[in-house]
Amino acid sequence: MRGILPGKALAYLEHALKSKSGDPNARIADYFDVAAGSGIGGIYTAMLLGSRDGNRPIFKAEDTGKKVKATMKPVLHSGSSSNGFSHRRVEKEAGMNNAHPSADTTENGWEAGSVDTLSHKLLVYFTTCNIGHQVEVHLKNGSVYSGIFHAADVEKDFGIILKMACLMRDSRGTKSRSPLVSKPPSKILIIPADELVQVIAQDLPVSSNSVSDSVQCEKPLELLTDSLISQFYNVDLERELKPWVPDEDGPDCSDLENVFDDPWKRGWNQFEVNKTLFGVTSTFDEELYTTKLERGPGTRELEEQALRIAREIVGENTRDLHVAEERGLQLSGKFDIDEETKYSSVCTANRFDDTGYEDEEEDILLDCCNNLTFGDSSASDGKKPASTGKVYEETWGDSLHLRNNKIVDQSWSNSNKHTHQLMSEQPSKDFPVAGNNIRNESQLGEQRKSKFLGASLYNKPSEESVSGLEDAPPSEKPSFIAGRLGLLSNRAKSESSPGWPGSSISRNSENSAASSASNRPILSPSSSIGSLSSEKSTLNPNAKEFKLNPNAKSFKPSSPSAKSPQSSVPDGSFYYPPVPPMPGLRIRYGMGAAFPGQQHPMMYNNTTQLSPNQTYYSPNSPQYPQQMMVTQQRPVLFMPPTPYQPEMPYKGRDSY
Amino acid sequence: MDPAGGASVASDIGGEGEKFSVGNIYSVKVITGDEFRGIVMAYDPIPNFVFFDILRCFLIGTKPRPGHSKNTRMVNANFITGLSYLGKTEDPLDTDNFSVDLNGLRAKEALAIRQAEADAERMGVGVTAEAQSIFDALSKTLPVQWENSDILVMKEVRVRSPYLSDCVFGGTDAANNRVKKVLELERRRLQLFGT
Numbered sequence: 081m082r083g084i085l086p087g088k089a090l091a092y093l094e095h096a097l098k099s100k101s102g103d104p105n106a107r108i109a110d111y112f113d114v115a116a117g118s119g120i121g122g123i124y125t126a127m128l129l130g131s132r133d134g135n136r137p138i139f140k141a142e143d144t145g146k147k148v149k150a151t152m153k154p155v156l157h158s159g160s161s162s163n164g165f166s167h168r169r170v171e172k173e174a175g176m177n178n179a180h181p182s183a184d185t186t187e188n189g190w191e192a193g194s195v196d197t198l199s200h201k202l203l204v205y206f207t208t209c210n211i212g213h214q215v216e217v218h219l220k221n222g223s224v225y226s227g228i229f230h231a232a233d234v235e236k237d238f239g240i241i242l243k244m245a246c247l248m249r250d251s252r253g254t255k256s257r258s259p260l261v262s263k264p265p266s267k268i269l270i271i272p273a274d275e276l277v278q279v280i281a282q283d284l285p286v287s288s289n290s291v292s293d294s295v296q297c298e299k300p301l302e303l304l305t306d307s308l309i310s311q312f313y314n315v316d317l318e319r320e321l322k323p324w325v326p327d328e329d330g331p332d333c334s335d336l337e338n339v340f341d342d343p344w345k346r347g348w349n350q351f352e353v354n355k356t357l358f359g360v361t362s363t364f365d366e367e368l369y370t371t372k373l374e375r376g377p378g379t380r381e382l383e384e385q386a387l388r389i390a391r392e393i394v395g396e397n398t399r400d401l402h403v404a405e406e407r408g409l410q411l412s413g414k415f416d417i418d419e420e421t422k423y424s425s426v427c428t429a430n431r432f433d434d435t436g437y438e439d440e441e442e443d444i445l446l447d448c449c450n451n452l453t454f455g456d457s458s459a460s461d462g463k464k465p466a467s468t469g470k471v472y473e474e475t476w477g478d479s480l481h482l483r484n485n486k487i488v489d490q491s492w493s494n495s496n497k498h499t500h501q502l503m504s505e506q507p508s509k510d511f512p513v514a515g516n517n518i519r520n521e522s523q524l525g526e527q528r529k530s531k532f533l534g535a536s537l538y539n540k541p542s543e544e545s546v547s548g549l550e551d552a553p554p555s556e557k558p559s560f561i562a563g564r565l566g567l568l569s570n571r572a573k574s575e576s577s578p579g580w581p582g583s584s585i586s587r588n589s590e591n592s593a594a595s596s597a598s599n600r601p602i603l604s605p606s607s608s609i610g611s612l613s614s615e616k617s618t619l620n621p622n623a624k625e626f627k628l629n630p631n632a633k634s635f636k637p638s639s640p641s642a643k644s645p646q647s648s649v650p651d652g653s654f655y656y657p658p659v660p661p662m663p664g665l666r667i668r669y670g671m672g673a674a675f676p677g678q679q680h681p682m683m684y685n686n687t688t689q690l691s692p693n694q695t696y697y698s699p700n701s702p703q704y705p706q707q708m709m710v711t712q713q714r715p716v717l718f719m720p721p722t723p724y725q726p727e728m729p730y731k732g733r734d735s736y
Numbered sequence: 737m738d739p740a741g742g743a744s745v746a747s748d749i750g751g752e753g754e755k756f757s758v759g760n761i762y763s764v765k766v767i768t769g770d771e772f773r774g775i776v777m778a779y780d781p782i783p784n785f786v787f788f789d790i791l792r793c794f795l796i797g798t799k800p801r802p803g804h805s806k807n808t809r810m811v812n813a814n815f816i817t818g819l820s821y822l823g824k825t826e827d828p829l830d831t832d833n834f835s836v837d838l839n840g841l842r843a844k845e846a847l848a849i850r851q852a853e854a855d856a857e858r859m860g861v862g863v864t865a866e867a868q869s870i871f872d873a874l875s876k877t878l879p880v881q882w883e884n885s886d887i888l889v890m891k892e893v894r895v896r897s898p899y900l901s902d903c904v905f906g907g908t909d910a911a912n913n914r915v916k917k918v919l920e921l922e923r924r925r926l927q928l929f930g931t
Contacts, residue, residue, distance in 0.1 A: 202758070202778035206787040207810060208836050212845030218768050220815065228848045238783040238812070243845075244852035264861045265852065273783065277766050279810040286777075286806055 083120030087145025090124060094141035109137045120148065204234045209286050216280040217242060217271060224249040227269060229279070237273035245269035756786050756813070759825050764788070765818030766811065774809060775825060784813040860885065863897075870899050873922040878915070889915050 090108065098106045108115075109129050117125040127139040127147070139147070210229040217225045217240070227245030232238050246265040351362040373379070398404055401422060756762075756779035765771045774788030790807040858875065860868055860882040871887055874880045880889050887895040893907035893915045900923075901916045 199758075199778060200780045200782065203780040203783075203785060203787055205836065206778050206808065208838075208841070210808075210810070211841040212843075212848050214848060218766070218770065220767065222768055228845060228852060230845065234783075236783065238785050238810075243849055244856065264859070265856050273812060274814075276812050277768050277815045278770070278812065281808045281810075284806055284808045286808070 083124065083148045084145050086121065087124065087141075087148055090128065090144055091140075091142035107137050108141055123148075200234075206286065207232050207234060207238070209284055210279065210281055213281050213284055215242070216248065217245075218277040218280070219271065219275045220277055221275070222249070223247060225269060225271075227265070229281070230268070233273070238276070239273040240271050240276060240279065242269040242271065243267060761791065761822040761825060762788075763818075763820045763822055764811065764816055767815040767817050771818075772809065773822065777808070779813075786811050786813050786816075857881070860887075867897065867899055869926055870895075870919070870922060873926065874915075874918060878918065895919065 094106070094108050097108065097111055098104055107128070109131075115125045115129055117123070124144045127144050128137055128141060130139075131137050211231070213229050214226065215229045217227070219225070224247070225242060225245045226248045227242030230241045230243045232240040244265045244267060351364065354360045354362065394407060398407070398409070401417075402425075405422065756776050758776050758778065760776045761773065762776065763771070763773045772788070773791045775791060776786060777789050778787040779785070788809045788811060790809060792807070858871070860871060863871075863882075863885050867885070867887075871880060871882065874887065874889065874895075878889050879891075880887055881891075882888070883894070885897055887899070889895065890907065890911060893911050894905050895915065896903040896905065899919070901920050904912055904916050904919065906912065907915070
C-alpha cells in the first residue's frame with residue numbers, strides 16, 4: 081500500500097499548481113527543477129518527470145497513485161512465502177458476513193434475493209468450511225501442495241492461503257517425497273487465484289452438526305489407537321474379507337468338521353487313555369467335587385422338577401440387560417447401546433451427565449444392578465416355557481437360600497486375600513441343571529455379607545489355608561433343604577466367582593442343611609465388586625458365633641462313603657491357622673504330631689505313590705516338614721505337570 | 737477476465753439449465769489433467785469458482801450423502817478444460833443447517849497447525865526416506881531430533897549418514913552402545929517389514 085498517500089499528495093499539489101497558476105496544463109515538472117525519490121518515490125519521480133518527447137512528462141500527478149494501485153495489486157497477491165505479506169491476509173471473516181443471510185452489508189447494493197448473492201454466499205460458506213482442514217491444492221504449473229486451509233479472498237478472486245504447506249509434487253510432476261524431503265513446510269503459503277486450479281478436501285464437514293461434532297471430536301484425543309501410539313505408519317488398509325476355502329490339495333480332515341456336533345457322545349474317556357498310555361490309575365471321584373446325586377426311585381421326579389424350575393427361570397422376564405441377552409430377549413429398544421454397557425458388570429457412576437442417551441444407559445445398568453440387588457420382581461412369575469439354555473441366574477428374588485448359616489461361623493477370606501483358587505471341590509450335589517457353572521457376583525456379595533462375622537479374626541495374610549471355608553453357594557441350597565434335593569430353583573453356582581478371585585469358597589454340604597431353608601433374606605449386595613460390609617440384617621440370626629478352636633481338626637467333606645468318621649470339629653467350624661505368609665506353604669496346624677496317626681492313603685495321580693507317612697519331597701521346592709499331611713482320609717488330587725508346590729495350589733478341605 | 741493461459745471452457749450446455757447450477761452433476765477435467773465427477777454445491781461467476789461434492793460411485797441416480805462430510809473440490813472454473821453434463825440431482829443442500837462456528841473452526845485450525853508443526857519437527861529436511869524411517873523408529877523409544885542430516889539422540893549421541901551402527905558417535909559409552917543396539921535392531925526390523 082505504499083505510495084498511495086504520497087501519490088494523492090502529489091495529485092493535490094499538481095491540482096493546486098494548476099489552479100494557482102491558472103494553467104490547466106501545468107505539471108509539477110514545470111515548477112520544480114530537481115526531484116528525487118527512493119523506492120516508490122523514485123518511481124513517482126520518474127513518472128512525473130520523465131517524458132517521451134523531452135517536452136511534457138508522460139504522466140500526470142494523479143496518475144501516479146492510480147497506477148500504483150493498479151500495478152501493486154497483483155504484486156501483492158502473488159509471491160512466495162518468503163514475502164512478509166502476512167498482513168495482507170484477507171480474512172475469511174470479512175467474507176463471512178456474506179454467508180449470513182441477514183447481514184447484507186457488504187452486498188454492494190445487490191438485491192438480497194438475487195441469485196448471484198446466494199451463490200456467492202454458498203460458495204463462501206463452503207469455502208469457510210474448509211478452514212482448518214487439511215487440503216490438497218493443485219496449481220496451474222502442476223505442483224501440488226498439502227496444507228491447512230487458512231483463508232481465501234472471497235471478496236475478490238479467491239486466492240487462498242495455506243498454513244504449514246508441504247510440497248507434495250513439484251511442477252515437474254515428480255513426487256518430491258520419494259528420495260528426499262527437500263524443503264521444510266512453509267508456514268504460510270499464499271496462492272493467487274490465477275495459479276489455483278483446485279482445492280481438494282477429504283471428509284469435509286459441511287453441515288453445522290457435523291462441523292461441531294468434528295471439532296468436538298478433536299478434543300478427546302485420549303482415545304488413541306494402537307497404531308497412533310506406536311506410530312506405526314505402515315498401517316494396512318482394510319481389505320475385504322473373504323470366507324476361507326480350504327486348499328484343494330490340503331489334507332482332507334472331513335471328520336473334523338463334525339467334532340462338535342455331538343458334544344456328549346464322543347466316547348472319549350481320558351482316564352482310560354491315561355491308563356492305557358501311562359499306566360496311571362485315576363483316583364478321580366466325581367463326588368468329591370459335586371453333590372452326590374441320589375439316584376433312586378425318586379430320581380425321575382426330581383429331575384423333572386428341576387427341569388421345570390429351570391425352564392421357569394429361563395423363561396422369566398427380566399429387566400437385566402445381561403440376562404436378556406442370554407435368553408435372546410430384546411430388552412431395550414435402543415440398538416445402539418455400546419458394548420461396555422452391555423457387557424460390563426460395573427455400573428458407572430456418571431449420574432451427572434445430562435444427555436438422554438446416557439440416562440438410558442444408566443437406567444439399563446441400574447436395572448441390572450437393581451435386579452442383582454433386589455431380585456427380579458418377576459422372578460417366578462414368568463411361566464413361559466423356555467428353552468433350557470444356560471440357566472442364568474442373576475436374581476435372587478424369592479429363592480434366596482441363604483447359605484449355610486453355620487458357615488457364617490466360619491471366617492472366610494476377604495476378597496483382598498489372594499488365596500489359592502478353590503477349585504471345584506464341591507461336595508454339594510448339584511442338580512443336573514446346575515451343572516452349568518453360573519456365576520453371580522451378587523451372590524457372593526451376599527454371601528460375604530452374611531457370613532462375615534468376626535471379620536477381624538480373619539484378616540489373615542493371603543496364604544492361609546482355607547480349609548473348608550464354605551461359602552455356601554446356592555447350588556447347595558437345594559441339598560440343604562430336608563431331603564437334599566430342593567424344590568427351589570437351583571441356582572447353582574460355581575465356586576469362585578470372578579468377582580472374588582481371592583475368596584475361597586468351599587462348601588459344606590452338611591452345614592446348611594436345615595438352616596438355610598428357613599432363611600431367605602433378600603440381600604442387598606453391591607452388584608459391583610463391593611467391599612465387605614457386614615450388614616446385620618443380612619446375617620443369619622441363627623448363626624453361631626465363630627470361635628477359633630485351635631485344636632479342631634479340619635473338616636473333611638462329607639461323603640456317605642466316607643471312610644473315617646467325621647472329625648471332631650463341629651461342622652462348620654473351620655479354622656484358619658494363623659499362618660505366616662509363605663508362598664505356597666501350608667503349614668499343618670493343630671494336629672500335634674507331625675505325622676498324624678491316621679492313615680489316609682494319599683493318592684496322587686502321578687506315579688509316585690506316597691504313603692501318608694511320607695512327606696512328599698518335591699524335586700524342586702524347598703523341603704519343609706509335614707506340609708502335606710492329610711489328617712483324614714482324603715484323596716488329594718495332585719497334578720503332576722504343574723510346577724510343584726508342596727501342597728496343591730488349592731486344597732479344599734485339607735488341613736495342613 | 738480471461739487469465740493468462742486459461743483455456744476456454746468447452747461445455748455441453750444442452751438441457752442442463754443454467755450452467756453450474758446447484759445440483760448439476762458434471763464430469764470435469766481440469767487443466768492439470770485431473771478428472772473427477774461431482775455435484776455442484778456452489779458456484780459464483782464473479783470469481784468463477786465452483787464447489788463440487790465429489791461422487792465416488794458413479795451411478796447417477798444416487799443421492800448425495802446427506803449432510804455430514806463430503807469429499808469436495810473447490811475448482812477454479814477458468815481452468816476447467818473439459819466439462820460434460822451428466823445429470824441433475826435434487827437439491828443436495830440442506831440449507832437449514834448452514835451455520836459456521838468460526839471459533840470452532842479456528843480452534844480446529846490451531847490444533848491442526850500444532851499437529852503439523854509437531855510433525856514437521858520430526859521430518860528431516862533433505863534426508864532420504866530410509867533415514868526418515870530410521871528416525872521414526874528410533875523416536876519410538878528414544879528422544880531424537882534432527883540436526884541437519886544427523887540424528888541426535890538424547891542430545892548427546894549422534895548418528896551420521898548413512899546411519900549404520902558404525903556411524904554412531906558421541907555420548908557416554910552406555911548411551912552409545914544403547915543407541916547402536918537400537919539402531920541395529922531397528923534396521924533389521926525395517927528390513928523385515930520392507931519399509
